[in-house]
Amino acid sequence: MPVLNRAAELHDEVAGWRRHIHAHPELGFDLPGTANFVAERLREFGCDQVETGIGQSGIVAVIKGNRGDGPTIGLRADMDALPIVETSGAGHASGTLGIMHACGHDGHTAMLLGAAKYLAETRNFSGTCVLIFQPAEEIGQGAKAMIDDGVLDRFGIDRVFGMHNMPGLKAGSFAIKPAGIMGSVSRFTLRVIGVGGHAARPNATVDPIVIASQIITALQTIVGRNTDPVSSVVVSVTSMAAGTAFNIIPEQAEMLGTVRTLEAAQVEETRAAIERIAQGIAAAHGATVEFEFDNPATVTFNHGAETDLAANVAADIAGEAGTDRDAKPVLAGEDFSHMLNARPGAFIFIGNGESAGLHHPAYDFNDAIIPQGISYWVRLTETALKPAT
Numbered sequence: 021m022p023v024l025n026r027a028a029e030l031h032d033e034v035a036g037w038r039r040h041i042h043a044h045p046e047l048g049f050d051l052p053g054t055a056n057f058v059a060e061r062l063r064e065f066g067c068d069q070v071e072t073g074i075g076q077s078g079i080v081a082v083i084k085g086n087r088g089d090g091p092t093i094g095l096r097a098d099m100d101a102l103p104i105v106e107t108s109g110a111g112h113a114s115g116t117l118g119i120m121h122a123c124g125h126d127g128h129t130a131m132l133l134g135a136a137k138y139l140a141e142t143r144n145f146s147g148t149c150v151l152i153f154q155p156a157e158e159i160g161q162g163a164k165a166m167i168d169d170g171v172l173d174r175f176g177i178d179r180v181f182g183m184h185n186m187p188g189l190k191a192g193s194f195a196i197k198p199a200g201i202m203g204s205v206s207r208f209t210l211r212v213i214g215v216g217g218h219a220a221r222p223n224a225t226v227d228p229i230v231i232a233s234q235i236i237t238a239l240q241t242i243v244g245r246n247t248d249p250v251s252s253v254v255v256s257v258t259s260m261a262a263g264t265a266f267n268i269i270p271e272q273a274e275m276l277g278t279v280r281t282l283e284a285a286q287v288e289e290t291r292a293a294i295e296r297i298a299q300g301i302a303a304a305h306g307a308t309v310e311f312e313f314d315n316p317a318t319v320t321f322n323h324g325a326e327t328d329l330a331a332n333v334a335a336d337i338a339g340e341a342g343t344d345r346d347a348k349p350v351l352a353g354e355d356f357s358h359m360l361n362a363r364p365g366a367f368i369f370i371g372n373g374e375s376a377g378l379h380h381p382a383y384d385f386n387d388a389i390i391p392q393g394i395s396y397w398v399r400l401t402e403t404a405l406k407p408a409t
């Protein structure tokens with residue numbers, strides 16, 4: 021089955037919303053314009069309930085089906101942009117220098133609004149559909165903030181579903197897989213504390229730059245020598261800062277880095293290995309190390325039955341040829357993982373076609389895939405909440 025007729029009719033209107041959101045990007049939890057725009061549309065549609073300020077700036081809309089009682093599903097979109105100077109040259113490009121929708125959250129929000137409009141008109145399901153518009157995905161805090169504010173419990177959500185566009189995947193096609201589809205994201209800081217002094221008298225110092233260099237090199241052995249070779253782990257040091265002048269050995273050297281993996285058990289194992297190696301090397305040279313580590317996004321883990329349901333709905337819209345049921349996972353992270361830790365559900369990719377990559381300054385969401393995105397949400401709702409016959 022191709023896209024729904026009504027979804028095709030909504031195409032221009034939803035593309036207009038998408039471009040409006042794109043032209044007015046906002047960051048993190050600070051989304052006054054975007055959240056207002058979303059809440060106004062949801063109220064216009066006649067949703068049964070629209071609540072704002074959940075998880076600081078999240079919005080929840082409730083639509084009850086008119087085919088009797090049933091369970092409750094949650095459909096989630098993210099609303100925040102990124103601190104990037106846009107170079108897309110599009111007519112609807114960001115009007116705020118240094119902030120842009122480079123991850124397509126403008127498209128995610130608009131497509132879920134389109135689905136809300138459709139579902140509020142038709143209500144051809146039993147039970148309840150809860151639409152979740154989440155802030156602060158890019159800083160890995162919004163999903164958790166909404167969960168901590170009770171979004172899953174207060175609205176009685178039984179299962180949750182999410183969607184993200186994917187550049188390079190054929191426009192309007194879908195890709196999903198059971199189990200880990202996106203990586204766990206951890207961040208770490210390693211601060212080597214030595215003894216500073218004159219560059220001409222290194223013997224009177226404990227040089228943190230030399231020690232940090234050895235730590236960076238030694239960390240490369242974690243994946244090669246400590247990690248089970250059938251697991252996927254990334255350990256990257258992504259920033260290194262030390263020193264102020266050519267003739268001073270500094271007191272401190274600070275490294276930032278990230279750990280990515282598709283297996284929850286690897287997070288703690290890798291954390292422990294980083295700490296052990298850094299402490300050991302620092303101790304060998306008479307320095308100390310301060311180590312901080314956190315895990316803002318866990319593995320985005322798709323549950324089996326919900327993945328099958330999502331893939332079958334995708335195949336209804338894009339055909340089997342347009343539905344990859346064994347997608348290659350990616351090690352980028354997604355804070356929807358926290359919702360999948362709390363409830364069964366599934367996260368699916370929708371192809372954005374041959375566009376610039378996510379987080380690239382020339383990226384733009386592909387408006388041509390809006391009917392497929394709306395159709396997916398609508399069909400998913402009508403299938404998951406199918407009335408008993």
Ligand SMILES: [Zn+2]
Nearest residue numbers: 123158378379
């Ligand atoms: Zn992103």
Ligand SMILES: [Zn+2]
Nearest residue numbers: 123124125184
């Ligand atoms: Zn994103």
